[in-house]
Amino acid sequence: MRAPGMSIDRVPVLVWGTLTAxxxxxxxxxxxxxxxxMLWLDRQFGTHFFDVLNGGRPLLWQHMFWMFAHPWVYAVVLPAMGIVSDALPVFCRRPLVGYTPVALATVATMVVGFIVWIHHMFATGIPALALAFFGSASMVIAxxxxxxxxxxxxxxxxGRPVFKVPFFYFAGFVLLFVIGGVSGVMTAAVPLDWQLTDTYFVVAHLHYVLLGVNVFPVIGGIYFWFPKFTGRMMSERIGxxxxxxxxxxxNVAFFPMHIAGLLGMPRRIYTYPADMGWNTVNLITSLGSFVFALGVxxxxxxxxxxxxxxxxxxxxxxxAPTLEWSIPSPPPPYNFATVPFVGSRHPLWESRLASGRGGHAGSVLDQGYILDHGREALGTTALDGEPYIILKMPGDSYAPFFLGAFATLVFAGMVLHAWWFTAAMLGASAISMIAWLWPERGLLQREPSPVYDAGGEIG
Structure with missing residues (x-):
């Protein structure tokens, strides 16, 4: 359902990031x-998946948790990296260097991210062969x-950088990304990880990844797209x-945590003796956190x-070079009056980029398909973005809202041991899902109603 001509080698890197996530x-x-x-079954019905006294394996919990949690880190970070890849070049006045390698690296990061979860478990007695394999994979992901x-x-x-507020956030992100990435690769070395596990060094790494690598690009993205959202500019001076x-x-808040970790301060503690040598670094961290809060x-x-x-x-x-900047700010409800034909990664820059390289078709904004028979969208081929079908789109529905609400009540009933209530909410969830997915004749999901002529015969 991409615009005509939006082939996979023209898709913004942000889309690659969100797709991969x-x-x-x-x-x-x-x-x-x-x-x-499984943990709920252990607690409510006496199963023994994680109960070591009855043959369960607590280590199984760690495996299943980190099989989720480490890829989830990349699911959080990759869209933010996509924001930088798409918006930073705008302020450098040139296209992104190495679009194809960056797009491939985005996908590769998630793929490799699924085979590194055990680097969170190096100190649990994992066999040496597994330590070697997952340590190597944790280095490869760099x-x-x-x-x-x-x-x-x-x-x-x-490029020729233009020093606007979004540029500062994106450039600052690059530095924080390097620091967070290097501290992560350090823990891929098994002997060093044994020393750093469950110390504040890991807490520092976590904050550089989830705050530095995620929050800074998002704030920069807000400054970048705020004019398109609202039609107004944010303040350069205040920004x-x-x-x-x-x-x-x-950096004042979270960089000293590396030092605290190297000094042996364990994570998940709220107090400690005064003579441990951690007082100064923790004082600096506390002061930095207030400064950071002021910035927020x-x-x-x-x-x-x-x-x-x-x-x-x-x-x-x-x-900026992309198509969202070719329409009014804020955008009208219909976005584009006609569906544009995309002929470039940088359609609004194409006239200046084409000089000296033979020209290149940009995007045609003043002609294209007009979809005016209800809710319709173009279906395009997966690789080249060539239009081949007009899709009928469904109307508004409350069914997804009710499905989410009833599913929430299912889990609430399970926690409260209200089994009849849980069963009722399961039924309501099933009804909501059926209502949501029920095929509609207007969308050509089932045979249309028969049409009879004046004699009662099917026409």
Whole structure:
């Protein structure tokens, strides 16, 4: 259902990131869902999946949890990396260096991410062969991350950077990504991991990955797309101040945690003796956390103020190359009056990029398919994005909302041992799902109703 001409080698890297994350979640979430269900059976019905006194294996819990949790980290991070890959080149005034390697690295990161979960379990008595295999895999996964990092650095180095607020967030992300990635690769070395397991070094790595590698690109993305969302610009002055406070506060708060971990401070403690040598680094961390919180407040203030009082943005305030910037800000409900033909990764830049390389067809915005018979969408081929069918789209439905609500009540009933209530909510969930998926004649999902002529015969 991509636009005509949107072949897979023109898809934005952000889409590659979200697609890969979605596929990863489909494979990863069932592992932890099954782990929760087995733990619930242990507690409610006396099964012994994890009860060591009755032949269960607590280590099984760790396997099933980390089979989910490590791919989940990449499911969180890859879309944020996609934001940087698509938006950073806008402020470097050139296309992303190495689009194809970056797209392949995005997919490779998730694929390899499914075979590294045991590096969270090196200290549990895993056999030496498994330690060697999963330690090697944990080092190999640094390769696709390095590909993306060098692509971002090369894009900045070979471009003409424009120092706007989003650029600072994206460039700051690159530095934090390197620090978080290097500290992760360090724990892939088994002897070092044995020393660092369950120390604050791991806590530092976690925060650099989930805050530095995720939050900074997201905030930069908000600054970047806020004009398109609202038709207003966010403040450059407040934005730069907020970035400086966030960046300084983040590193002051979380970098000393590496040192605390190397000094032997265990994680998951709330107090410790005064003579352990951890006082100074923890004081610095505490001060940094308040600075970081102040940066968050500055960002939220800028967001609220700009939503009401920001200057008008215009259609394309950043001189960005992609099609969302070719329509008014904020977009009309229908987005494009006609479905555009995509002929380039950078359709709005194509006239300037084509000079010196023979020209290239950009995107045709003033002609294309007009879908005006109800809710319709084009179906295109998977590889080349060639249109081949018009799809009828379903109307609004409350069924998904009711399915989510009733499914939530199913789990609430299971926790409360309200079995009749649980059974009733299961039935309601089934009815909601049937209503949601019931084939409709208007969508050509089943045979249309017969048409009779005046004589009562089927016409």
């Amino acid at each position: 979605s596929g990863g979640n489909l494979l990863a979430v069932p592992a932890v869902s099954l782990a929760f269900f 390769i696709p991350s390095a590909v993306a990092t060098f692509a971002w650095v090369a894009t900045i180095y070979t 730069k101040l907020g970035f400086a406070v966030l960046f300084i506060g983040f 407040l500055i960002f939220l203030f800028d967001l609220a103020w700009s939503y009401k009082r920001g200057p008008a943005a215009g259609d394309n305030p950043w001189d």
